[in-house]
Every structure is written in structure tokens, then in C-alpha cells.
Amino acid sequence: MSYKMRNIIVLGSFCLLVSLVSGYFIFLHFPGKMKKVNKSITSLKKQISALDGIQDEYYKLEDMIKNQEKRLANLDKRIVPSVTPAATYNYLNNILNYSGLLEFDLLYTGTKDEKDFHYNMYSVKGEGNFDKIFKFVSYIERGPEFYRINKINLKLVETKDKDTGKNQVVVPFEIELWALYADVDKLPKIHRTLDNVSVKYVSNPFYPNIYANIPANSDDLLEVERAELKAVMPNKAMIADNQGKVHILQEGDRVYLGYCSKIKVEKNEVDFILNKGGIVEKFTLNLRFNESN
Secondary structure (H helix, E strand, O other), rough: OHHHHHHHHHHHHHHHHHHHHHHHHHHHHHHHHHHHHHHHHOOOOOOOHOOOHHHHHHHHHHHHHHHHHHHHOOOOOEEEEOOHHHHHHHHHHHHHHHHOOEEEEEEEEEEEEEEOHHHHHEEEEEOOOOOHHHHHHHHHHHHHHHHEEEEEOOEEEEOOOOOOOEEEEEEEEEEEEEEEEEOOOOOOOOOHHHOOOOOOOOOOOOOOOOOOOOOOOOOOOHHHOOOEEEEEEOEEEEEEEOOOEEEOOOOOOEEEEEEEEEOOOOOOOEEEEEEOOOOEEEEEEEEEOOOOO
8 A cells, every 4th residue: 555545544534533423512512512401491481480578578687677676676475484372472472562462372284385476374362452463464464474354353352340340341352373394595685573563543443332241250250252262072061261271161051141052073163152131142262273183
């Protein structure tokens, strides 16, 4: 083979190789790359279109956060991670320094768990004059601790002092009180105390214009409207008066202004019939339950 022919063959082979390689890149490699790039571009366009309006949503969220921060900055209730019955009892006793002295006892009745918070339930039972009870309730509702009065019962009771014979008015009360708490991080501390609570004056709706013509309790009988039912047994009930003395009654036994009419063991209650100066009414004492009961 001549030198010229050999060069032509080598050159032709090289050109063929270059053509094959070029054809691969032009017809196979680059089109595949272009498809991938076009897919990426299409995906990015979809993502960009999905972001339309995101700036407005961001500004709305920023305004919401600022409003929440402003509300927390003005928070006037102290949220704590837990509340014990002892802490509640101490808090209520502190309130008495502002409302005036009231006689009451506190019964813990259980705890309930909600989605974002918990609360202890208490039964607060006692008596006093209306003005002090109103202040007591106001300090509970407006004070710095997170308490809620779920239910309250008030009753006017007229009695006579056995020594002086003077008419007296007392208001027995029973409050279903909730102590709320939650495990919330990074809440700002509040500086309000019971000193910052203001109570408005209200007239006493329980003050009678005319006293009932009732006799004095000269026989030291049980005043059931100021008493608390402690236990119920077949044909017998244990009842504590407002001084803490326990009386054991049966159906038909006398009480101040009336008598024991029915002991209902299945309902944990005792009924009385009272005659208040010619006005006859029925009065019922119910047994209070704590969590262990």
C-alpha cells in the first residue's frame, strides 16, 4: 500500500470517528440534556407560580405575630404550669385581706385535662355579709391568678341572736371554682398583684326591707340553711352547723324553724320543711364530694 493511500485511510477513519462522536452528542446526548433542562424549567415555573401571593401571606402572618406579641405584653393574668390545692387555699386567704373576713372551707373535687390547658375544681362553701362576698368574688375574677367561677349559689338567711333577740342577716354561699393552668413557654412576666384590683360599690340585694317574724333559736337547734351535710346513712344524717358542731338527725327531728322531712340515701341529700314567719318552704342539703369520694 502506498504512503498516499495509507494517509487517506487514516484521515478517513479519523473523520468517521469525529462524525460518529459529533453525531452522538448532537442527536443523542444534547437532546437528552435539553429534555432534562426543559423539565427542570417547567418545574421551577410551577414552583414560582405557586409562590404567587406568598408575600401577602407573609405580611399577614407578620401582622398576626405582632398582634399576639402586643396581647401578651398586655397580659394581666399569670399562667402557671401547675396549681396545688394548698396554693389555691393560700391565694383565697390572701384575698380575705382585701375583701374582709369570711368563713369558708375549700374542697378539692378533681382535675380535668383539656387540649391546651388543665384545671383543678374546688367547692368553696361559707357565709358572710353580701358586701364581703361581692368583694371576695371580684378579687377572684379580677385578680392576677387564673381562676374562673363556674357556678355560684347565694341565699338570704334571717336569724335572731339568742342573747339579744336582734334580727341578723347572713348570706351562705357555695362556689364552684376552677384553677386554670397550662405549660406555656416564654410568657412575659406580669406585675399585677391583688393591690391593683379595683372593686365597684354595689347595693346589697339581700338586705330585707321587712324582717320576717321569726323566733329566736333559744333551744340551740341546728340552722340547716347555714349547715353542711357530712354523711348520709339509712334513717340517719350527720350535719355540721356553722360553728363546726356535728348533729345527728333522723326524719322528724326538729331543726331551727322546722324539721327534717326526708333522708334520701340514694341521692345523698336531706330535705327539711321550714316555717319562716308563716311562709313554709322546702330546703335541701346535698353531700359534697371530693376526688377520693
